[in-house]
Amino acid sequence: MKLWSNYCKEMKIASRGFYFYMEIVMAAILLVGILLLVPVDSVTVTQEVIYTDLPAEAVGVLLQKSFGATASYERAEDTRVRLKPDTLTYYDEQTGEPFTLTFDDKKTLELETWFAYDPVTGKHDQTIYFTGSFEDMLRVAKTEKWYATAIQPGADGALQYRLLLFGSESERYQKLISAMMNAGSTPALLQAAESREVLTLGAENVLNNRQSYMPLAVVIMNGLMGMLIVIAYLTLDKSAGLIRAMALTPMHTRAYLLSKVLVVLTMSLISSLVVTVPVMGAQPSYPLFILTAALVSVLSCMIGLWVASFFEDVKSAFGVIILLMVLLMLPSMSYIIPAFAPLWIKLMPTYPMLQAVKETLLPSPDTSYVLIVCAGMAAGSALFLWWSDIRYRKSLGV
Numbered sequence: 001m002k003l004w005s006n007y008c009k010e011m012k013i014a015s016r017g018f019y020f021y022m023e024i025v026m027a028a029i030l031l032v033g034i035l036l037l038v039p040v041d042s043v044t045v046t047q048e049v050i051y052t053d054l055p056a057e058a059v060g061v062l063l064q065k066s067f068g069a070t071a072s073y074e075r076a077e078d079t080r081v082r083l084k085p086d087t088l089t090y091y092d093e094q095t096g097e098p099f100t101l102t103f104d105d106k107k108t109l110e111l112e113t114w115f116a117y118d119p120v121t122g123k124h125d126q127t128i129y130f131t132g133s134f135e136d137m138l139r140v141a142k143t144e145k146w147y148a149t150a151i152q153p154g155a156d157g158a159l160q161y162r163l164l165l166f167g168s169e170s171e172r173y174q175k176l177i178s179a180m181m182n183a184g185s186t187p188a189l190l191q192a193a194e195s196r197e198v199l200t201l202g203a204e205n206v207l208n209n210r211q212s213y214m215p216l217a218v219v220i221m222n223g224l225m226g227m228l229i230v231i232a233y234l235t236l237d238k239s240a241g242l243i244r245a246m247a248l249t250p251m252h253t254r255a256y257l258l259s260k261v262l263v264v265l266t267m268s269l270i271s272s273l274v275v276t277v278p279v280m281g282a283q284p285s286y287p288l289f290i291l292t293a294a295l296v297s298v299l300s301c302m303i304g305l306w307v308a309s310f311f312e313d314v315k316s317a318f319g320v321i322i323l324l325m326v327l328l329m330l331p332s333m334s335y336i337i338p339a340f341a342p343l344w345i346k347l348m349p350t351y352p353m354l355q356a357v358k359e360t361l362l363p364s365p366d367t368s369y370v371l372i373v374c375a376g377m378a379a380g381s382a383l384f385l386w387w388s389d390i391r392y393r394k395s396l397g398v
Helices: 002-014 019-037 056-067 134-144 171-181 186-195 211-240 242-246 253-280 286-308 314-329 331-336 350-361 367-396
Strands: 046-052 072-083 086-091 098-103 107-117 124-131 147-153 159-164
Touching: 002 253, 019 211, 019 253, 046 134, 072 124, 072 134, 086 134, 098 134, 107 134, 124 134, 134 147, 134 159, 211 253, 211 286, 211 314, 211 331, 211 350, 253 286, 253 367, 286 314, 286 350, 286 367, 314 331, 331 350, 350 367
Parallel strands: 046 124, 046 147
Antiparallel strands: 072 107, 086 098, 107 124, 147 159
């Protein structure tokens, strides 16, 4: 009852301050940004510059042969590219012979441009630019960092394709390209690959492009922001002498610390739901999500309690807070780029937090994994609360 009474009192006091509303305001701003700026489906538009030694009338036939009869493509407005003086060196993949070209002129090209659309979704997924010479193709590819292909008729009348690589590609990718180029008919190979039927085993269990931002919003914004607010609350109380005055009352130190955490937890859960419900709809298991989001906030707040015990005011803690926030945000790189997940990042608490929150949002979550992570966060929270309680009692002399 003392904890509940102190929690209600802290809520009333906190509601009069700036930090109480900061999380909800940031959650609302984040929600508007996600809904307006982040598309539901991620569409990557590839850009390729092509040089072809063919009559202009053959361009349509070439496009149809490249993309197949079911593809849709249309002429777009010409694209202007400015070229600067440069020296280019390229190598023939078959002979290894180097070729060096030096260009001293500046010029602006008007490239004939075509848009290609996915035959299934109808979305624009490729842009093709045509140059008038092989040298212009090389210069444009280097300037704009586009894919480049030269298409020329061979001695037997069949079209020959030469693909330009930048040298940064992996050996495996280069061998794949080489195999495709030597396959005899690259467009036919690509068309055959796209036309193959793909059988999905089991229900699709992924988040769309917009939904994939939710774990970052919950952990980075609500979890780490809650930690920052707890540190601010406690250092302000320290500088005002409120914590030392509290030591003269019958209230236990642990009850005081927990009341601060519960205030921040309340606002963090509200903020999490403000962002998550409009984006996710009815897809997640909300009881599991609320449990996980609550423990993310609690563990972050407990870490904040422990950090705040070393400082007397916000100013002295500012540098450590920024460093801690940066370190704890590093696992978001592994979330965005799953291939980059070294052991030292996996050992940070925010890594399993992100993975657990993501699982709760999937149509078919891995409940056992989520509960294991939740148990770990609960144990970590208890450890930091015990440690913080000892430190505050020692500093107060009780």
